[in-house]
Amino acid sequence: IRNALIISAALTPLLTFAQIIIFEPWYLFIIRILLGLVIGLVWPNCFNLLSTWQKTSTPNQTKKFFNYFNFSWNLGFIGGLITGYFWAFFWSDYLAMIISFFMSFLLIPFSFFLQKVPEGGFAEKISIDQVVEKLPPVKGDSDPKIETMMLAFPILFSWIGLVILSIAKSIVIFSYPVFIKSFDENLSDLTYLVQAGIQFGQVIGLTLINSMNPPKRKYSALFSILALTAIATSFLVFRNILMITILSIFSGLFYGLLHGVSMKIMLDYGTAKNTTKYSTINEIIIGIGFGVTPIIAGYVAEVDIYLMFTFNVFLGICLFLFLFFRSRNIKWKKPKLN
Numbered sequence: 001i002r003n004a005l006i007i008s009a010a011l012t013p014l015l016t017f018a019q020i021i022i023f024e025p026w027y028l029f030i031i032r033i034l035l036g037l038v039i040g041l042v043w044p045n046c047f048n049l050l051s052t053w054q055k056t057s058t059p060n061q062t063k064k065f066f067n068y069f070n071f072s073w074n075l076g077f078i079g080g081l082i083t084g085y086f087w088a089f090f091w092s093d094y095l096a097m098i099i100s101f102f103m104s105f106l107l108i109p110f111s112f113f114l115q116k117v118p119e120g121g122f123a124e125k126i127s128i129d130q131v132v133e134k135l136p137p138v139k140g141d142s143d144p145k146i147e148t149m150m151l152a153f154p155i156l157f158s159w160i161g162l163v164i165l166s167i168a169k170s171i172v173i174f175s176y177p178v179f180i181k182s183f184d185e186n187l188s189d190l191t192y193l194v195q196a197g198i199q200f201g202q203v204i205g206l207t208l209i210n211s212m213n214p215p216k217r218k219y220s221a222l223f224s225i226l227a228l229t230a231i232a233t234s235f236l237v238f239r240n241i242l243m244i245t246i247l248s249i250f251s252g253l254f255y256g257l258l259h260g261v262s263m264k265i266m267l268d269y270g271t272a273k274n275t276t277k278y279s280t281i282n283e284i285i286i287g288i289g290f291g292v293t294p295i296i297a298g299y300v301a302e303v304d305i306y307l308m309f310t311f312n313v314f315l316g317i318c319l320f321l322f323l324f325f326r327s328r329n330i331k332w333k334k335p336k337l338n
Contacts, residue, residue, distance in 0.1 A: 004042050004045045007038075020098055043283050044276070047270075050069055063210050078196045150264045152330050157221070157262075157265060159262075159281070160323055161262040163319070164315070166285065166288075166293065169251070170293040173195060174293070174297045176194055177191050183240075194245060201253040201256060202252045204253055204256060208256070209257055221257065222327070224254035226320055228258075232313045232316065267279075
């Protein structure tokens with residue numbers, strides 16, 4: 001992860017500078033793809049490291065690591081968005097980009113502070129019984145050894161959750177500036193604050209998930225899908241900027257709940273089976289969802305921006321029904337690992 005962070009920190013200023021010298025759409029599109037690849041160097045490594053910590057930690061320590069991780073990257077987003085808002089409000093978006101270019105050089109020295117993982121790796125992996133979350137026996141069950149854990153979820157639950165999360169969130173983030181432009185261009189600076197509000201709600205959702213037991217996490221994920229579907233429906237019904245702003249910010253809570261459940265499932269699978277493939281697949285799904293959706297949304301918006309939310313409602317209902325019936329078969333006990 002140290003090498004990935006150093007490479008990412010070195011390339012970020014170059015790609016940021018590249019965006020402020022040429023403004024051709026095709027050129028900016030390529031630069032954004034390259035930025036996505038640079039971010040992709042770091043994120044899977046972060047999840048792999050989080051999974052590695054989980055192998056050598058108690059459940060309580062794992063929860064602390066999960067909270068620290070989520071607070072760090074979300075508060076980074078929130079701080080950047082609020083700072084960007086003030087820069088754009090008092091100066092301009094272009095000047096904000098120039099300032100961010102110079103500030104991005106600070107990432108380079110910080111990346112060298114990360115200690116290298118010793119060749120022997122971390123401490124010897126302890127028993128899976130010590131690192132996965134466990135609960136008392138389900139009421140009415142005669143077997144006192146039955147334990148509840150995230151491994152009871154099929155990994156498909158995590159992947160579908162990320163599909164809904166990435167598509168729903170990217171549609172909201174893409175559409176809000178378009179709504180602002182159609183309602184009142186003078187409010188364009190609000191985009192920063194709305195996105196900061198979404199991230200703040202996401203932090204709350206992730207924190208709540210970390211304190212829940214697995215059955216409650218299942219219900220939270222299903223409820224979040226329904227809530228995001230209801231929010232998309234409300235966009236179709238209440239077509240005014242105030243309601244759109246409130247609903248956009250409020251949606252952050254449900255992104256956090258859904259993201260938290262998906263991450264917990266992924267981390268437990270990676271820890272139990274000693275593999276990085278689950279974190280890699282999760283990031284590929286998120287990358288495709290956040291990368292492809294805005295491109296499609298851009299073409300759809302040329303026809304009718306509300307068509308995106310119609311699709312969101314249809315997708316949400318279909319995937320909710322699929323996960324609802326699939327999750328009924330979940331048995332709250334420790335599954336056998338192959």
